Amino acid sequence: MNAECTFEEYQKGLAEDKLLGVLCADCNAVTVPPQAVCCKCGSQKLSAKELGKTATLKSYTVIRIAPDGMNPPYIVALAETDDGPWVMGNLVGLDPEKADIELIGKKISISSQEVKGDIYAIGDIRALTFNLQ
Ligand SMILES: [Zn+2]
Structure with a gap:
């Protein structure tokens, strides 16, 4: 495995307000979060790349029945970064009950927050959050 950017380094980057892929x-594709192989062609010739933290909201859903430890309702969204790759995160700073189709296409900024680990997780991790610009 080519470990140009490990999960631990990705997590450390998030803690320092950096988005790494x-x-x-x-093939020039960027995979984020980092993986051992390219998401597009499977190559292992990878190097760490810091991405910009702006994106366009492409889709979302409001979670009303959540796993243990989560506090519904909350919004899980997909966004296309300005650098290309799509990422998933929680859209925060907005009442989930007021979410509507007008959110699609809005510009967002990407940050992260600590999420407490559950019985399925390796422990506490940082997860992406999105804020409307
Ligand atoms: Zn590739």
Whole structure:
């Protein structure tokens, strides 16, 4: 495995307000969060790449029945970063009951927050959060 950016380094980057991925030397795709192989072509020729933290909201759902430890309702969203890759995170700073179709296409900024681990997790981790710009 080419460990140009490990999960631990990705998590450390989030704690320092950086969004890290890996850039493929074969096809130029960026995989985020970093993985051992390129998300597009499977190559292992990867190097760490810091992405910008702005994106466009593409889809979302309001979670009303949540796993243990989570506090519904909350919004889980997909966004296309200005650098290309799509990322998933929680849209925060907005009442989930007021979420509507007008959110699609809005510009967001990407940050992160600590999420307490549950019985399925490796422990507490940082997860992406989105704020409307
Ligand atoms: Zn590739």
